[in-house]
Amino acid sequence: MNIFKARAVKDLREATKAIPVIDFGPALRGAPGGLEAVARAARRASETVGFFYLAGHAPQIALFDIAGYINPPRGTLALDLIRAVRVRRAQRSEWLPRALLGTVLGNRRHYGGMVVHLGIAIIAAGIVGSGLFRTEKTVTMAPGDVVEVGGERLRFDGVRALPGPNYRAIQARVTLERSGRPVYPERRTYLKQEQPMSESGIDSTPLRDVYVVLAEQAGAGRWGMQVYVNPLVQFIWGGGFVILLGLWLGLSRKHKISDAPSQS
DSSP: EEEEEEEOOOHHHHHTSSOEEOOOOHHTTTTHHHHHHHHHHHHHHHHHHOOOESSSOOOHHHHHHHHHSHHHHHHHHHHHHHHHHHHHHHHHOOOHHHHHHHHHHHTTTHHHHHHHHHHHHHHHHHHHHHHHHHHHEEEEEOOOEEEEEEEEEEEEEEEEEESSSSEEEEEEEEEEEOOOEEEEEEEETTTTTSSSSEEEEEESSSSEEEEEEEEESTTOEEEEEEEOOOOOOOOHHHHHHHHHHHHHHSSSOOOOOOOOOOOO
16 A cells, blocks of 8 residues: 555645644744744644644744754853853953953854854755745846846846957846946857857855856847846855854864963
């Protein structure tokens, strides 16, 4: 018997009733113990059922606090560090940078692990953003035409012949109107082969990447263009760097920081 048929839901209504309903109202209203109760209920539902309905919710910042209670390594990194630094300063009357450095270096594995979790969360945000919110458009443009893709306005300024060391190229100039920065996609034909190749024009910021590909000519003065807008791609690279930083912090050797100033 097919395993999927064997484990398939037989009664949709009964299966729907098994999904718990969690009231977020007490946490959002700031009721005593409300945040902890909601976090426990959400964690229990996630571990046992995998789904839950939300009731009494609203788009407020308290939802991020709840996420922090459910998954402490990502949600409470800053709060945990701030509390530890405050305690150290109160006990030793240290200058803030010294207290911060001493706190982190004094518990390298703990904070290194938390930084690694933070890097994983950043990478996940980049993958979700670039995968689900990517937009693309294929258009035919003449000089002066403007196209809008993914919130970006791009103006086609024209093309020019560009000789290379071992190829002939047609280079287009496309200007991103919001920033004023141009990109230069090319269509190259190498001397030893007849098949043309495209070189994308790329404009990158921490929040999105824009790729412009020059396609074939589509009539007098008109050219085909493929435009892609990928949000949060840089988060993937940035998250990898954060993970490496956390690994270095967690695996590096511990050096004792002297509490008393050296005396000459």
